[in-house]
Amino acid sequence: MxxxxxxxxxxxxxxxxxxxxxxxxxxxxxxxxxxxxxxxxxxxxxxxxxxxxxxxxxxxxxxxxxxxxxxxxxxxxxxxxxxxxxxxxxxxxxxxxxxxxxxxxxxxxxxxxxxxxxxxxxxxxxxxxxxxxxxxxLSSLTPKQREGLELAVVNGYFDDDADVSLGELADELDISKSALSQRLRTAQAKLVTDVFDEADR
Structure with missing residues (x-):
């Protein structure tokens, strides 16, 4: 147990x-x-x-x-x-x-x-x-979307007591905050859409 x-x-x-x-x-x-x-x-x-x-x-x-x-x-x-x-x-x-x-x-x-x-x-x-x-x-995401989402999850970006900023994650990927924000939003939207599509079947 x-x-x-x-x-x-x-x-x-x-x-x-x-x-x-x-x-x-x-x-x-x-x-x-x-x-x-x-x-x-x-x-x-x-x-x-x-x-x-x-x-x-x-x-x-x-x-x-x-x-x-x-x-x-x-x-x-x-x-x-x-x-x-x-x-x-x-x-x-x-x-x-x-x-x-x-x-x-x-x-x-x-x-x-x-x-x-x-x-x-x-x-x-x-x-x-x-x-x-x-x-x-996550296989439905593009490589860049998955890379950004994996980094965010692994570093606790989505945790309630998150101690990492979007800027820090963007720096690690060597892209702008706005580019990473867009990747994460697109990835999250894709995942949520897939979940509801699956639930409707």
């Missing part, structure tokens, strides 16, 4: 993670494409089962849990990584968190440890059955 309780609202976070070429994990060293990835990490050792899409069938491999291990990074925040697959070295990962602040912390830690991380989808889930209430599919 999570600290917030079974009835707490949570966020489902879907991520694409591109680890560095030197990352020594069976999930990417054993095959380029896989589905139904199962990880069993105990102490400093882990076993990974992968259903390879390269015609090799089930692959079982052993690895070592280190500080740059996916399981270790998620574990630091009390999160469980559900690896949905591997696509040409990119890990497709889902996890559940209690709030947006934790999304930011997890993404920042993954970026520092594993390299490029893309926030693909956020969904609000509620109740013991984790029924999805609202889903934001």
């Amino acid at each position: 999570s600290p917030a309780g079974d009835d707490a609202r949570r966020l489902r976070v879907d991520l694409d993670i591109d680890p560095p070429d030197t990352w020594d994990c069976p999930m990417v060293t054993e095959t380029d494409r896989a589905t139904d990835v199962r990880i069993n990490a105990v102490g400093d050792e882990c076993t990974v089962d992968l259903h390879s899409d390269d015609g090799e069938g089930l692959i079982r491999a052993d690895g070592e849990v280190t500080e740059d291990c996916l399981c270790h990074v998620f574990g630091e925040f009390g999160c469980v990584p559900h690896v949905r697959g591997v696509d040409d070295g990119t890990l497709l990962v889902t996890t559940y968190v209690a709030d947006r602040e934790l999304v930011r912390d997890v993404v920042e830690a993954l970026q520092e440890t594993l390299g490029r991380v893309r926030l693909v989808r956020l969904a609000v889930v509620e109740g013991p059955d984790a029924t999805e209430q609202v889903t934001f599919d």
Whole structure:
């Protein structure tokens, strides 16, 4: 049972993670494409089962849990990584968190440890059955819109107690405040429109 309780609202976070070429994990060293990835990490050792899409069938491999291990990074925040697959070295990962602040912390830690991380989808889930209430599919945005929105979310720009300004975010992207503001407004409008379109179906 999570600290917030079974009835707490949570966020489902879907991520694409591109680890560095030197990352020594069976999930990417054993095959380029896989589905139904199962990880069993105990102490400093882990076993990974992968259903390879390269015609090799089930692959079982052993690895070592280190500080740059996916399981270790998620574990630091009390999160469980559900690896949905591997696509040409990119890990497709889902996890559940209690709030947006934790999304930011997890993404920042993954970026520092594993390299490029893309926030693909956020969904609000509620109740013991984790029924999805609202889903934001970020894949419908342009690369620039998604880049701006990811930066804003990761830095807590939308949090009630936000400690980052639009100008600071714009400086990081090397664009004007008005350009970033326009990107965020357009991205938010697109996401909200998609949500209501989905609800009407």
